[in-house]
Amino acid sequence: MDLQAFNQRILPVQGRLFRLAQMFLRNREEAEDAIQDVLMRLWTNRQQLETYQSIEALAVQMTRNLCLDKLKSHQSQKVERGADLAEVQTLELSPYRQLESNDGTALIHKLIDALPEQYRLVLHLRDVEEYSFEEIEEVTGLTNANIRVILSRARQKLRETYLKASNYESGY
Numbered sequence: 001m002d003l004q005a006f007n008q009r010i011l012p013v014q015g016r017l018f019r020l021a022q023m024f025l026r027n028r029e030e031a032e033d034a035i036q037d038v039l040m041r042l043w044t045n046r047q048q049l050e051t052y053q054s055i056e057a058l059a060v061q062m063t064r065n066l067c068l069d070k071l072k073s074h075q076s077q078k079v080e081r082g083a084d085l086a087e088v089q090t091l092e093l094s095p096y097r098q099l100e101s102n103d104g105t106a107l108i109h110k111l112i113d114a115l116p117e118q119y120r121l122v123l124h125l126r127d128v129e130e131y132s133f134e135e136i137e138e139v140t141g142l143t144n145a146n147i148r149v150i151l152s153r154a155r156q157k158l159r160e161t162y163l164k165a166s167n168y169e170s171g172y
């Protein structure tokens with residue numbers, strides 16, 4: 001694979017890989033480092049890439065594995081998630097609404113983080129990255145039926161825990 005083919009096939013998925021890395025690592029700089037590492041590994045092994053059925057699925061799998069390795073290597077480090085979302089908040093909201101929105105966002109992130117890793121991955125690929133079920137099959141190795149069950153359970157668990165947390169916090 002030459003440079004032009006690499007740029008055409010790999011670089012367009014860089015944004016998806018970054019969002020996936022950021023979901024796992026919860027840190028922009030670490031996610032950027034992880035993506036650079038994945039791109040370097042892909043470039044180094046560019047001659048073997050043609051043997052893979054889906055280079056995008058390979059890149060996603062490499063990103064996932066690298067992020068999990070990074071998390072294992074410094075498991076005790078916790079980084080607050082949601083700082084980027086707070087910057088996007090519009091100034092038109094009242095301070096009360098901004099605080100309420102930030103609290104809701106933080107709660108959703110916390111609840112997503114509490115989901116099992118496989119649930120988080122499938123939920124992210126389907127609802128954030130908007131992968132098709134076939135693409136998720138390639139990335140995860142799960143069957144279409146398993147993906148649908150996992151996605152359904154992840155959404156249901158998220159909904160239940162969000163409602164419990166919201167009702168508890170509001171005093172109902």
